[in-house]
Amino acid sequence: MSISTFAVVFVAPICLLAFFQLTALKRNISAAKKSGLLYVIVPFSIANPLSLALGRLLRWVPEQWLHKVWWLDVISSLEFTRSWHNGDRPFRLLRASTFLTVSPTELIIYTYEPEVTSHFLRGPAFGKPQELLGILNIYGPTMTGTDGERTRVFRRTTAPFFNEQTMRHVWGQGVKGAGVLMSLFGPSESGEAKNKDVVDPSYYIQRMRTVAGRLTLYVVSSVCFERKIESDEMLKDVLRGEDAVPEGRKIGFSQAMHGVLDWFTVIFVTPKWLLSLSPLTMHRNAKRSFTELGYYMEKLKVERENKLLQSGREKGGKTSSSLLNLLVEAGMMSPNPILGPEEVLGNMFIFLFAGHEANANTLSFLFFLLACNPDAQRRTQLDIDTNMPQLESIKSIAKCLSDPSVYDAMYQQLMESHVGACINEALRLYTVLPFLVKTVPMQSQQSQTIEKEGHVFSANGVSYRVPGGTMVVVNTTAAHTDPEHWPKPRPNAYQSTHRASPIDSFNPGFWVSGHNNVASGENPRFLRPRSGTYVPFSDGGRGCLGKKFALVELCSIVTRVLAEYSVELVAESKEEWHKARDCAAKVLVEEIEFQMSLRLTGKVPIRFVKRGKETIAWE
Numbered sequence: 001m002s003i004s005t006f007a008v009v010f011v012a013p014i015c016l017l018a019f020f021q022l023t024a025l026k027r028n029i030s031a032a033k034k035s036g037l038l039y040v041i042v043p044f045s046i047a048n049p050l051s052l053a054l055g056r057l058l059r060w061v062p063e064q065w066l067h068k069v070w071w072l073d074v075i076s077s078l079e080f081t082r083s084w085h086n087g088d089r090p091f092r093l094l095r096a097s098t099f100l101t102v103s104p105t106e107l108i109i110y111t112y113e114p115e116v117t118s119h120f121l122r123g124p125a126f127g128k129p130q131e132l133l134g135i136l137n138i139y140g141p142t143m144t145g146t147d148g149e150r151t152r153v154f155r156r157t158t159a160p161f162f163n164e165q166t167m168r169h170v171w172g173q174g175v176k177g178a179g180v181l182m183s184l185f186g187p188s189e190s191g192e193a194k195n196k197d198v199v200d201p202s203y204y205i206q207r208m209r210t211v212a213g214r215l216t217l218y219v220v221s222s223v224c225f226e227r228k229i230e231s232d233e234m235l236k237d238v239l240r241g242e243d244a245v246p247e248g249r250k251i252g253f254s255q256a257m258h259g260v261l262d263w264f265t266v267i268f269v270t271p272k273w274l275l276s277l278s279p280l281t282m283h284r285n286a287k288r289s290f291t292e293l294g295y296y297m298e299k300l301k302v303e304r305e306n307k308l309l310q311s312g313r314e315k316g317g318k319t320s321s322s323l324l325n326l327l328v329e330a331g332m333m334s335p336n337p338i339l340g341p342e343e344v345l346g347n348m349f350i351f352l353f354a355g356h357e358a359n360a361n362t363l364s365f366l367f368f369l370l371a372c373n374p375d376a377q378r379r380t381q382l383d384i385d386t387n388m389p390q391l392e393s394i395k396s397i398a399k400c401l402s403d404p405s406v407y408d409a410m411y412q413q414l415m416e417s418h419v420g421a422c423i424n425e426a427l428r429l430y431t432v433l434p435f436l437v438k439t440v441p442m443q444s445q446q447s448q449t450i451e452k453e454g455h456v457f458s459a460n461g462v463s464y465r466v467p468g469g470t471m472v473v474v475n476t477t478a479a480h481t482d483p484e485h486w487p488k489p490r491p492n493a494y495q496s497t498h499r500a501s502p503i504d505s506f507n508p509g510f511w512v513s514g515h516n517n518v519a520s521g522e523n524p525r526f527l528r529p530r531s532g533t534y535v536p537f538s539d540g541g542r543g544c545l546g547k548k549f550a551l552v553e554l555c556s557i558v559t560r561v562l563a564e565y566s567v568e569l570v571a572e573s574k575e576e577w578h579k580a581r582d583c584a585a586k587v588l589v590e591e592i593e594f595q596m597s598l599r600l601t602g603k604v605p606i607r608f609v610k611r612g613k614e615t616i617a618w619e
């Protein structure tokens with residue numbers, strides 16, 4: 001190849017690309033200057049895989065070297081999958097609670113400031129960036145992975161399901177599932193080990209996250225999709241991770257769902273034909289889980305279509321409140337179905353996924369926090385006793401709690417006691433979505449002017465202006481730990497030596513006392529956080545559709561468990577306990593990863609014992 005051919009084939013395209021990138025960067029820098037915000041130049045957009053690779057690379061650079069190069073330090077603190085670990089670090093480095101990053105492809109606002117957070121989460125004009133959230137559309141378009149009119153159709157179709165009748169059902173299933181879980185993993189009356197094949201002889205659970213995932217998948221699949229589990233014995237199999245595999249199938253429903261989540265990135269980035277041909281076990285497992293879950297969802301859909309056809313519902317009869325019915329009916333409306341077949345499947349998947357994954361993570365974090373803070377746990381148990389005086393005998397707990405009318409009578413009270421406070425604290429400290437992403441539209445709905453004029457917002461009385469297309473990243477971890485609104489880590493009797501572990505910041509007492517709310521009908525002393533300071537479920541029109549579902553489920557499970565049991569770290573003496581707590585404090589910081597949501601990847605062994613039979617008597 002001659003030099004001139006080489007130049008034309010290789011050098012010219014690179015020069016052209018560099019020219020376009022520099023021109024775009026110059027344009028974006030000019031917009032950043034006009035915005036009035038502090039800005040920092042970065043080489044790639046966060047949506048670009050190169051940005052993730054760079055962030056990972058910088059993690060290997062020793063901290064003391066990184067601190068010497070300020071710009072690299074800032075870039076490393078922006079790696080979005082590490083938002084929970086980095087918390088307010090980028091804001092501290094830049095000494096600003098809202099700032100911009102500028103790359104050749106886009107401008108991104110980073111913020112944890114309450115006013116700015118509320119503005120972008122609540123404002124109906126701000127959508128979700130498809131290039132990031134489209135990852136969820138593996139079975140078809142989903143509510144979370146789309147934007148605009150289609151999302152509104154998905155929300156309108158499914159919103160009627162989230163009513164009080166459904167919440168009673170959630171309560172009942174939560175109580176039932178937790179009761180069966182305890183009969184499986186909790187101690188027997190004599191305190192002897194149970195199910196030696198799944199738990200250690202001293203009956204501790206190594207991976208609470210896995211067990212919690214089975215429980216929450218059971219709740220969501222039975223409440224939303226009417227999945228029938230005939231007996232307590234079958235439910236025990238499901239909770240052990242051994243649910244029945246129908247003839248002709250390779251794995252059961254739960255295993256398929258958990259497999260899809262474990263291999264999500266592989267499924268998303270690899271073409272399906274390559275997954276089938278690949279000799280790698282990882283690829284084969286991913287493909288098998290994907291195909292099997294697709295089969296189970298399609299089967300649910302087809303069976304429901306047949307049932308609805310038989311009952312003549314698709315002809316515009318009375319709308320049923322079951323989520324499965326709502327989705328399937330919307331796909332059958334004649335002559336113009338509201339949802340296409342892929343949209344039905346896509347949204348079945350998103351509810352199965354969103355409806356169990358975040359709950360499982362929050363539930364397991366909550367049990368770890370309680371095991372590490374026995375004083376808070378005892379206080380919570382006392383509140384359950386006070387709120388539920390009818391629990392006079394242990395034997396009546398299951399019967400009493402599973403009565404759906406208990407939900408009507410007790411849910412609100414429990415959520416305004418230490419039970420709700422513990423749930424809120426777990427969601428504050430282990431926010432399963434540590435960052436929320438929004439976009440400024442290119443044009444406003446009313447006028448066509450946004451791109452030209454820019455979008456104006458204010459913070460602390462100062463106005464800023466950003467162009468249409470700007471992305472917004474709300475750092476929920478920084479918002480939830482801002483010392484201006486939240487207590488600093490509290491020294492307590494069991495203080496660990498490990499610094500900055502959320503287990504030392506766990507402070508349910510902060511929620512229950514000393515606040516003065518004026519709203520009527522609410523406990524005036526229970527904390528109602530200031531807008532924009534607490535957003536575990538996001539906020540506004542694109543906030544979590546299942547927020548109440550999640551809270552009712554968590555409340556029912558925690559109440560059912562703590563009414564009868566205590567959760568503890570595995571230790572036989574106070575000395576061992578302090579060591580176990582230090583170990584937990586470390587694992588609960590260092591072995592946390594963001595994989596579609598924040599989860600523990602390491603092991604923190606815990607066990608459930610009958611109340612009054614705790615191994616260590618704390619004064």
Ligand code: HEM
Nearest residue numbers: 143144354355358359362433536537538542544545546550
């Ligand atoms: C502790 C439990 C949960 C947490 C912390 C949580 C949090 C969130 C957050 C932060 C979002 C917004 C995501 C974004 O802006 O990208 C969201 C969206 C969503 N959540 Fe949840 N969620 C939980 C449980 C549930 C449950 C139980 C369901 C359903 C049964 C559910 C269904 C949804 C759906 C459908 C969306 C998409 C809404 C939209 O895009 O318009 N979530 N959730």
